[in-house]
Amino acid sequence: MQPDLHSRTAAAHALPLFRRRSPLVHCMTNDVVQTFTANVLLALGASPAMVIDAQEAAQFAAIADALLINVGTLTEARAQAMRAAVISASAAQKPWTLDPVAVGALTLRSRFCHELLTLRPAAIRGNASEILALAGASAGGRGVDTTDTAAAALPAAQDLGRSFSTIVVVTGEVDYITDGQRTLAVSGGNALMTRVVGTGCALSAVVAASGALSGDRLSNVASACAWFKQAGSQAAGHSGGPGSFIPAFLDALWTLEGEVQA
């Protein structure tokens, strides 16, 4: 089951559809990446909203087009609110996406992520260590950084995709997007993306948003990955370091061309 390279044409084709759809994304994410996540969604033409109280989150998850659950700064209270939002989103048939930050090494989030798996996320986005840990194939990295390559986690990702009928995205130098049947690969990007906090978390928000598009979801999610790789590569060319990379990356997402490319 070799991965297929996701075509740039498909990614460029999906972008104007995304902008036109302008998904309203309910983000329940960690404290560190909230601003960047919101700005990434805005730069791509989506509409972010962070609603966190359990009762309000349940209300809002039914209104929004998509929901993101990121466990980076989980607490018991937040887990309860996230659970309420997931149940509400599912009832309203809105897709939701899981970012299992640092799953494996820490007990609360590990239990919670495994519980969430059974509630059927539309997509999961993590680095190799996180996907391996979620699939039960390892104990996770030391923290938020991955100690494995994305390719090494691909079999685990495919297993997860099949077992839970979901799309699994493993990001790294090459991103893999799989539902266990088909696997797409996206290359590109730049190492500076790992020297800025929140690029992975923000991608998860865009993956969540892309769940609201019609058409082939696997391809749409791969397109989200491709936009990030392309913008990251462009931004790095205009950056003197991770500081100037951040505004350049948002500008690149904003100006990314959606026309069909050869």
Place this chain on the structure above:
Amino acid sequence: MQPDLHSRTAAAHALPLFRRRSPLVHCMTNDVVQTFTANVLLALGASPAMVIDAQEAAQFAAIADALLINVGTLTEARAQAMRAAVISASAAQKPWTLDPVAVGALTLRSRFCHELLTLRPAAIRGNASEILALAGASAGGRGVDTTDTAAAALPAAQDLGRSFSTIVVVTGEVDYITDGQRTLAVSGGNALMTRVVGTGCALSAVVAASGALSGDRLSNVASACAWFKQAGSQAAGHSGGPGSFIPAFLDALWTLEGEVQA
């Protein structure tokens, strides 16, 4: 009751007074905009401080020059701390400002905002949908984005201003600032301001800060709106997208000229 255009002279005149006063602003705001709000206040010469524990918030609200309450990521615990701060600020005769983010659609914040109204804010800043919802004239937008124009919300804003003896700011392509008797209008700005998270929330913090100035409060609040429009317009001229807009906007606030302009 036609609005009067707020003069650029008045806005330019108020700026050095603001910088000299350097208000210490107690911000109880949402998770997404904390950093940007603090940096906006610093760029204008004010002094931001975020204190959130109920007991500490009550202590600090009496020390600070002004208080901001923004319900964007409200929880029950935060509502309790905000209530304590508002009561303390009122007792110490410090002005406080309400930003009723996404009021209308969500129960907890809607109830809380209506409760807060009775505690007499010095000012309220929202977009058209929020002001309409707060005035009971509509059920609010789908989230943080407005679905109405500021002009459409002006009668509701004027009603609110009269009913609660407060200043209401409705922001949009044109900002309206009203106490129900007088109405000022501020135009300018740039659409990029809506593609960056937190510009409205940060303006609310500056509105709160301007409550600490002596003189005509309606005019001072309108001046705060004018500084934002002017800085936004300048920054957009130096930006390649929303990413580079953010630092350019802070720089523009920092370098904004306070001299009298024709």
Place this chain on the structure above:
Amino acid sequence: MQPDLHSRTAAAHALPLFRRRSPLVHCMTNDVVQTFTANVLLALGASPAMVIDAQEAAQFAAIADALLINVGTLTEARAQAMRAAVISASAAQKPWTLDPVAVGALTLRSRFCHELLTLRPAAIRGNASEILALAGASAGGRGVDTTDTAAAALPAAQDLGRSFSTIVVVTGEVDYITDGQRTLAVSGGNALMTRVVGTGCALSAVVAASGALSGDRLSNVASACAWFKQAGSQAAGHSGGPGSFIPAFLDALWTLEGEVQA
């Protein structure tokens, strides 16, 4: 006990050691500075992770190389989680650093900081007002801004260092780093650093990280201060205000030369 000027050679020598060590820093910090703190650590080659649930924080403090406790947006629940993390870090012999934001004026954090002192931080970083208040020499400033000069707080810092066998950093136009026996001074920097939120808090995170280096801890902590002064000075030379200062500062940390300088 006159301070010695910390040599640029020592600071330049410590930088590649820091980058090679790449400390994993567990940051329990305030809501306002999380993103900037993470990006500063990443720009210097360290690895930040924010874990905040009490149980998870205790787990993670034993895994990470260093722990930062910053009380800027303290709540009772956060104090409990921080306590658990400190106890765990101490048991695992991992160094932890205290940033006593706005200690003195506010009750909860003042009590908590005094309790934490008895749990033996490896280092404490604050402005003059905070260090004076922590040492019991004053009631603290009005908020996060200092109303005293660093030199005025040096005797209090030296007392604290001796009493609690810790390293105390008082930052200001000149930074002083003392354990009560030796005192190092670092000058440089730029006033723009005080017009951006989080530079002090982010320095505390780097001070925490530097506790994980081998060698002379006092010198390593002074080197962290020197990197900030140098990057701040470089960035200010390329900035049009506090907005453009932020990316320029991160870029400067990223490109800072670690070679021995005369």
